[in-house]
Amino acid sequence: NRRWMGGMLTNFTTVKKRIERLQELRKLRDSGYFEQLPKKEAKKLQDELDRLMYHFDGIADMRRLPGAVYVVDPRKEHIAVTEANRLGIPLVAITDTNCDPDLIQHVIPGNDDAIRAVKLLTTKIADACLEGREQALERGEQLPAMEEREFLETPRYDLIEEYLEDEEDYLPGVTEEDFLGRDATEEVRR
Known part of the structure; x- marks a missing residue:
């Protein structure tokens, strides 16, 4: 029911870290750890958990990029x-x-x-x-485990990985600002 957040697929390594943080906070909450904390700290963690659930709850079980x-x-x-x-x-x-x-x-x-x-x-x-x-x-086909591969370890992304390693060869003389645009470069530097 929510708008697609930019980077859910193209920035999946970061999204995956946020999902891991969501699961970590859920475990802490379920274990009763929040009740042991002072009110202010518990509220801060609960707010973080609520925010992560709002954005990532629908993909909390996703461990790799989808096949479709x-x-x-x-x-x-x-x-x-x-x-x-x-x-x-x-x-x-x-x-x-x-x-x-x-x-x-x-x-x-x-x-x-x-x-x-x-x-x-x-x-x-x-x-x-x-x-x-x-x-x-x-039929006995082995389905890939959800945790099997990281974002850039799949054959489909070898080209992207190669590009990231050798971006200067692909775009000689192009600055980061030229490639991403001024707004994106400023956002990355924040």
């Missing part, structure tokens, strides 16, 4: 579409007439504003994913 991204309204969720395309993650989307289908690899034509239609399609897609997972297990 499902989007209901590509026009509204343009940040998610851009990030998935940038990383080469396939997109499945309910695409209305007001959306550009060229950005989506697997288009589902439909009314993304009709709640019943969205619920029906989303339920069918979720059921198909679960059924496919069961069939893969029945």
